[in-house]
Amino acid sequence: MCTTCGCGTEENHSHEHGHDHGHDHSHQHERKHDHHHNGVASKTISVETDILAKNNRLAAGNRALFDQKGVFVLNLVSSPGSGKTTILEKTLRDLNEKLSFAVIEGDQQTDNDAVRIAATGVPVKQVNTGAGCHLDAHMICHAMDDFDLDNLDILMIENVGNLVCPATFDLGENHKVVVLSVTEGEDKPLKYPSMFHNADVMLLNKVDLLPHLDFDAEKCKEFARRVNPGIRIFDVSSKSGKGMDAWYEWLAAGTRKQPDSGV
Amino acid sequence: MHELSIVQGVVEICESAAAGKRVLAVVMEIGALSNVMPDAIEFCFEACTKETLLDGARLVIDRIPGKVHCRKCAAEFTVKAYYEKCPVCGGYKVDILSGEELRVKEMEVE
Numbered sequence: 001m002c003t004t005c006g007c008g009t010e011e012n013h014s015h016e017h018g019h020d021h022g023h024d025h026s027h028q029h030e031r032k033h034d035h036h037h038n039g040v041a042s043k044t045i046s047v048e049t050d051i052l053a054k055n056n057r058l059a060a061g062n063r064a065l066f067d068q069k070g071v072f073v074l075n076l077v078s079s080p081g082s083g084k085t086t087i088l089e090k091t092l093r094d095l096n097e098k099l100s101f102a103v104i105e106g107d108q109q110t111d112n113d114a115v116r117i118a119a120t121g122v123p124v125k126q127v128n129t130g131a132g133c134h135l136d137a138h139m140i141c142h143a144m145d146d147f148d149l150d151n152l153d154i155l156m157i158e159n160v161g162n163l164v165c166p167a168t169f170d171l172g173e174n175h176k177v178v179v180l181s182v183t184e185g186e187d188k189p190l191k192y193p194s195m196f197h198n199a200d201v202m203l204l205n206k207v208d209l210l211p212h213l214d215f216d217a218e219k220c221k222e223f224a225r226r227v228n229p230g231i232r233i234f235d236v237s238s239k240s241g242k243g244m245d246a247w248y249e250w251l252a253a254g255t256r257k258q259p260d261s262g263v
Numbered sequence: 264m265h266e267l268s269i270v271q272g273v274v275e276i277c278e279s280a281a282a283g284k285r286v287l288a289v290v291m292e293i294g295a296l297s298n299v300m301p302d303a304i305e306f307c308f309e310a311c312t313k314e315t316l317l318d319g320a321r322l323v324i325d326r327i328p329g330k331v332h333c334r335k336c337a338a339e340f341t342v343k344a345y346y347e348k349c350p351v352c353g354g355y356k357v358d359i360l361s362g363e364e365l366r367v368k369e370m371e372v373e
Contacts, residue, residue: 165265
């Protein structure tokens with residue numbers, strides 16, 4: 001059994017424990033009255049349990065460990081094809097000498113993105129979710145085992161390309177960063193409000209293509225701010241490099257805020 | 264469809280609370296801003312409860328409306344999504360009062 005999260009994973013080790021683990025259980029109260037339906041006695045139990053409580057507890061554990069190790073953690077979310085992986089490749093290549101990175105790649109299938117990231121020389125772990133549409137805190141809890149957190153400045157988690165499901169699952173990150181490319185609809189923040197509401201930062205990507213498109217960037221940003229008035233927006237092109245410096249400055253500032261950075 | 268993961272969470276919570284007893288009904292609370300579709304939850308419920316203590320249980324969903332408080336003019340109003348503007352002053356800066364719930368409220372056991 002995994003001692004970090006109490007799951008039954010047998011991947012790395014298996015041994016007996018002489019004590020109880022903190023398994024999840026519901027706080028419950030039985031009411032005094034019984035019901036009778038079709039002759040079957042029944043009673044109502046008050047459960048009052050948040051369905052995401054288990055994920056949130058694991059995410060809080062991840063976050064505490066990242067804080068303790070001084071790692072700045074970002075959860076990159078977007079629809080498929082917005083350019084998350086290309087932004088990562090460019091960022092890693094440009095900042096690799098100044099900051100120490102690791103990457104967790106989330107996809108339903110293939111390790112194509114992990115291969116691209118590995119080519120930059122940065123440690124990467126691919127997580128395949130199979131039929132799953134999002135990463136959860138439990139997956140991150142195991143994926144981080146592969147990294148030397150003591151010598152890490154930034155952990156980038158590239159979530160499964162999906163603007164709906166990953167919005168619900170906290171991974172223990174410092175910030176969700178939503179990527180929206182200008183080849184998509186400018187009303188995406190209104191169509192997928194949960195994601196834009198939960199993100200702290202938006203990267204408006206592929207802005208080098210704006211002269212060729214009808215995309216109204218200002219309108220798009222206005223929509224994003226309706227859903228989330230405090231969202232920080234960077235216009236970037238991972239291809240031309242336009243706007244990437246401001247994103248890099250924000251990243252560097254984030255690492256300086258970490259407790260053990262010594263800056 | 265993350266509703267599948269949500270329903271698996273419901274089954275886990277209920278089986279733990281049922282302590283071996285058969286579950287006849289489950290009451291869930293789903294907020295309008297919870298990013299979860301009640302219809303999809305119903306769709307997944309039957310499949311996810313097969314051969315568990317919840318097999319055949321009735322699912323009742325309490326839908327909680329989204330209620331927000333305008334930071335500018337202090338009006339309180341109901342919303343269906345995060346981007347709706349204040350009907351009084353037109354502002355978008357609001358605090359969420361309710362609507363993000365995603366809970367197992369109670370259940371009926373044998």
